[in-house]
Structures are given as C-alpha cells and as structure tokens.
Amino acid sequence: MLCDQCRERDAVVHLTQIVESEVTQLHLCEKCAAAKGIETTVAMPKHPLGDFLHAVQQQASPSAGDQVRCAYCQTSLRDFRASGRLGCAQCYTAFEGALRELLRRVHGAARHRGHEYEAPAVSSEETALEQLRERLQQAVAAEEFELAATLRDQIRALE
Amino acid sequence: MTLDLSLLPDGGMPWITASGPHADIVLSSRVRLARNLSGFPFSPRAGDAERLRVLHQVREAAADTALLSRAILLRVDELTTGERHLLHERHLVSRELAELDAPTARSGSAVLVGDEAALMVNEEDHLRLQVFRSGFDIAGAWERAAQLERELGERLPLAYHHEFGFLTSCPTNVGTGLRASVLVHLPGLVLTQEIGKVLTGLQQMGLTYRGLYGEGSEVVGNFFQISNQTTLGRTEDELCDHLARVVAHVISRESEARRVLSRDAGYIIEDKLWRAYGTLRYARSLGADEAMNLLSGVRLAVGMYLIGGLSVYTLNKLLVFSQAAHLSLAEGRPLTEIEANLARARYVRGVLAVEAGEA
Numbered sequence: 001m002l003c004d005q006c007r008e009r010d011a012v013v014h015l016t017q018i019v020e021s022e023v024t025q026l027h028l029c030e031k032c033a034a035a036k037g038i039e040t041t042v043a044m045p046k047h048p049l050g051d052f053l054h055a056v057q058q059q060a061s062p063s064a065g066d067q068v069r070c071a072y073c074q075t076s077l078r079d080f081r082a083s084g085r086l087g088c089a090q091c092y093t094a095f096e097g098a099l100r101e102l103l104r105r106v107h108g109a110a111r112h113r114g115h116e117y118e119a120p121a122v123s124s125e126e127t128a129l130e131q132l133r134e135r136l137q138q139a140v141a142a143e144e145f146e147l148a149a150t151l152r153d154q155i156r157a158l159e
Numbered sequence: 160m161t162l163d164l165s166l167l168p169d170g171g172m173p174w175i176t177a178s179g180p181h182a183d184i185v186l187s188s189r190v191r192l193a194r195n196l197s198g199f200p201f202s203p204r205a206g207d208a209e210r211l212r213v214l215h216q217v218r219e220a221a222a223d224t225a226l227l228s229r230a231i232l233l234r235v236d237e238l239t240t241g242e243r244h245l246l247h248e249r250h251l252v253s254r255e256l257a258e259l260d261a262p263t264a265r266s267g268s269a270v271l272v273g274d275e276a277a278l279m280v281n282e283e284d285h286l287r288l289q290v291f292r293s294g295f296d297i298a299g300a301w302e303r304a305a306q307l308e309r310e311l312g313e314r315l316p317l318a319y320h321h322e323f324g325f326l327t328s329c330p331t332n333v334g335t336g337l338r339a340s341v342l343v344h345l346p347g348l349v350l351t352q353e354i355g356k357v358l359t360g361l362q363q364m365g366l367t368y369r370g371l372y373g374e375g376s377e378v379v380g381n382f383f384q385i386s387n388q389t390t391l392g393r394t395e396d397e398l399c400d401h402l403a404r405v406v407a408h409v410i411s412r413e414s415e416a417r418r419v420l421s422r423d424a425g426y427i428i429e430d431k432l433w434r435a436y437g438t439l440r441y442a443r444s445l446g447a448d449e450a451m452n453l454l455s456g457v458r459l460a461v462g463m464y465l466i467g468g469l470s471v472y473t474l475n476k477l478l479v480f481s482q483a484a485h486l487s488l489a490e491g492r493p494l495t496e497i498e499a500n501l502a503r504a505r506y507v508r509g510v511l512a513v514e515a516g517e518a
Contacts, residue, residue: 073200075204085203086330087201089197089320102330107391111323112323112333113334113393115394117325118319119312119317120314120316138208141208
C-alpha cells in the first residue's frame with residue numbers, strides 16, 4: 001500500500017482518526033508520518049520472539065480461522081496471535097496450516113531434522129481418556145463448569 | 160523454605176571454576192533443551208494441580224538419571240523474592256521462572272540442581288534442562304545435555320510431532336528445542352570499536368546476542384551472550400557446530416584486538432586498567448553497573464598479563480557474589496540501593512585484599 005501523502009513510499013503507519021464520530025483512516029510512510037509528528041519508532045525487535053510476534057501480527061488479518069479453537073486446551077488462534085504462545089501440544093495439530101507458514105518465516109524451515117523420538121509405550125487412546133477424566137475431576141473441583149462440560153463432551157466422543 | 164546452596168558444589172555454578180578452554184574470554188558454555196510432557200497443557204496454561212503432577216513425575220524420572228540422581232530440588236514457588244533473585248543471579252533459573260517482579264512464583268515451579276546439569280520445571284515449558292561448562296566447551300555441554308534428555312525421554316512421554324519435532328510453548332523453540340550459548344567477554348573488540356561489525360556479522364550468520372542475563376537483559380561490562388536464533392530445520396550437531404565455529408572466530412578476533420591494544424596503546428590501556436583495579440581495591444561505594452564495568456577492566460588486565468596474582472576464578476566469583484541479592488543474603492537482610500553499594504565495595508575490597516596477601 002502506498003503512502004496517502006506522498007504516494008511514493010510504502011505506507012507503514014496506519015492511523016485511525018475519530019473526529020466527531022467521523023472515522024477516517026490514514027496510511028502513511030515513515031517520513032510523512034514523522035513530518036506529521038506521529039511517533040513511528042516501530043523498531044524491529046531483535047530477539048526471536050519479537051521477530052516471531054512481528055510475523056504473527058503481519059498475518060493477523062482477522063478471519064474466520066481466528067475463531068478455531070484447540071479441542072484439548074481451548075486456546076484459539078486469536079489467543080495465540082495475541083500472546084505468541086500455544087496452549088498445549090495438540091495446538092500444533094489444531095493450527096497446523098497457519099503454523100507451518102509461520103515456522104517457515106521464523107526458522108527458514110518447517111520440518112524437524114534433529115533427533116527423532118518415540119515416547120515410552122503406553123496405549124495413547126487410554127492415556128488420553130485417563131487424562132481427560134482427570135482433568136474433568138479437577139475442573140469440577142475448581143468449579144470451572146464451562147471447561148468441565150467441554151471435557152465431558154470430549155470424553156464421550158472418545159468413548 | 161530457606162535457601163541453602165552450600166550443599167551444591169560450586170554453588171550450582173560448575174562454570175565458575177574457570178578451568179575450561181579460553182576461560183579468560185569465555186565465561187561459560189551452555190546448552191539448553193526445552194521439552195514438554197504429552198498429556199498436560201503447557202505450564203502457563205495448566206492448572207495448579209496439573210503443574211504439581213508434572214513436577215512430581217519429573218522428580219521421579221530425574222531420580223533415575225545419571226546427571227540428576229543426587230540433584231537438590233528447590234521449590235521456586237516457595238521461595239521469597241530475594242531468594243529467587245539469588246538463583247537468577249547464579250543463572251540457575253530464568254527470568255520467566257523466577258518471576259522476579261511478582262511476590263510469588265507460579266505454583267509448581269521448581270529447579271533441580273545437580274553437579275553438572277540443572278532442570279527447570281514448569282517454566283514456559285514443562286522442562287528446561289541445561290548444562291553449563293566452564294570456558295569454551297559447547298560440545299561437552301551438548302554431550303551431557305543429550306544424555307540427560309535421552310534418560311528423561313525414556314521415562315517420561317515427551318510431546319513430539321513427526322513434522323515439527325519437539326513441541327514447545329513458544330514456536331520459536333520448536334523442533335530441537337535447543338539453545339546453545341556462550342557467555343563471552345569482549346572488551347578488546349569494544350575498545351577497538353570493532354564490536355559493531357562483529358555483532359552485525361553474528362546476526363548475518365543466524366546467531367543472536369544478548370546481555371549477561373539473556374533475553375531482555377542489557378549488555379553491561381562487555382559481556383555478551385551469543386546463541387543460535389533458530390531451532391528448527393537443522394540437526395542438534397549442526398546447530399552446536401555452527402555456533403562453535405563462529406564463536407571460535409570471535410575469540411580469535413578478540414585476541415587480535417587485545418594484541419593491537421597492547422601494541423598501539425600500551426601505556427594508555429595499562430593505566431586505564433590499573434585505575435579500574437585501584438577503584439575496586441579502595442572504593443567505599445560501588446554501583447552494580449559500575450562494579451561490572453570495573454571488573455571487566457580487571458578481567459582484561461588479567462587476560463593481558465598486566466596484573467598478576469589474580470585468578471579468573473576469583474573474578475568470576477566477584478561477578479556473581481557482588482550482585483544485589485547475594486549481598487543481601489550475606490548481610491542477612493534486604494538492602495537499600497545505597498546500602499547495597501556500600502556492601503558491594505566492602506565485599507570487593509575484602510576479596511581483593513586477600514588476593515593481594517594483605518588481609
């Protein structure tokens with residue numbers, strides 16, 4: 001998008017102004033924004049999390065996908081975009097498509113090439129059920145009834 | 160719970176002995192692996208009971224490992240703010256785990272400290288295992304970290320994805336979960352103003368740098384922590400080798416800078432460093448950053464053989480034990496900034512007098 005002012009450089013500052021209930025949007029390049037006295041120190045953070053969040057935010061055009069929730073921990077894609085953190089291991093499956101793209105941007109690759117791992121043998125379905133039941137008990141004890149209802153549905157589905 | 164670190168050899172800081180290669184330039188090498196248990200939400204999202212179960216399972220598994228069987232468990236969630244600061248000053252817990260600004264830490268947060276390895280539990284990931292080595296020894300740190308990880312992985316079901324590798328709370332750590340880092344002292348490069356080029360070069364090589372205390376900490380006293388930036392798409396060996404190769408180059412640049420300094424600015428640099436020593440020897444009040452910068456000067460002087468009779472080990476100890484939480488512990492009470500500055504000067508004077516054979 002070009003700068004509304006000079007029509008030469010890319011707009012990097014997006015300003016929403018509300019004057020007497022009239023909403024106007026202004027897209028400016030860094031130079032024109034500075035000329036208008038608008039703070040533009042959008043310094044690029046140099047630590048990986050900063051880069052990552054930056055990549056997340058760039059992608060963050062609100063879409064229906066944002067409402068997708070991880071069935072296990074109830075984290076939504078929107079929560080993730082806000083915090084930069086996933087809620088549980090299952091989130092990686094729930095948001096697989098979006099994550100693959102982000103991982104490629106952040107790491108320059110989306111496929112693990114390091115040590116491979118196989119967890120010590122236990123029936124995964126059984127443990128999943130067991131864990132869900134335990135979480136249900138805890139949720140009830142903590143009076144988190146909304147979570148309890150979701151967990152109960154998940155248990156039924158597995159059974 | 161009262162914090163008693165006296166049972167730990169080197170107070171949980173195996174790197175402090177300065178016995179490793181290039182110990183005058185490289186304080187420590189560290190390899191950290193992030194892992195999570197499958198079947199629990201990641202620690203920040205988990206409930207109190209879940210985090211306690213994670214801790215319980217990890218303790219049991221760790222007791223069966225070679226590196227942590229005799230480890231000491233410190234329940235970070237039962238420590239005071241001052242005690243948590245102290246562990247952080249020793250690099251035993253991260254800022255995240257210590258929750259330095261909060262009155263209490265997250266429930267279930269703990270650290271297991273062994274002779275050669277430490278394991279943080281319920282940090283942003285369930286497990287953050289780390290191995291510190293004295294001096295420049297990434298390979299040694301990686302070897303031990305891998306052994307510990309293998310032993311833990313045989314006893315605990317770790318969260319792993321066929322495509323993404325080891326799963327972590329923040330996707331910046333996913334894949335290998337490996338962060339290898341070296342803490343280097345680069346005053347020569349700073350004084351010859353070569354440091355900018357070197358740091359830019361690091362970033363172009365896919366590495367990143369931070370201050371003495373990792374993420375979010377400022378560079379003080381010319382100490383830089385250099386580490387790999389990405390964790391996915393390369394093998395653990397490749398990540399470690401790459402860092403080691405680049406750091407070896409940085410060490411040779413630093414040595415070269417020191418040669419240039421003594422050749423071209425011999426007496427100026429000698430005078431500057433002896434003045435730093437003199438201030439530490441006799442000052443009555445020392446600020447935290449001030450002490451760090453003066454210690455940097457003395458460390459350089461020792462490395463350039465300008466000051467004899469002072470060991471890098473002593474300098475490492477001064478670096479850790481002159482920090483605020485350590486001074487508070489030694490004085491047995493919380494200190495105001497002014498009191499801490501007085502206590503710091505007293506402590507440093509005492510140590511240097513002993514080393515000079517005057518006490």
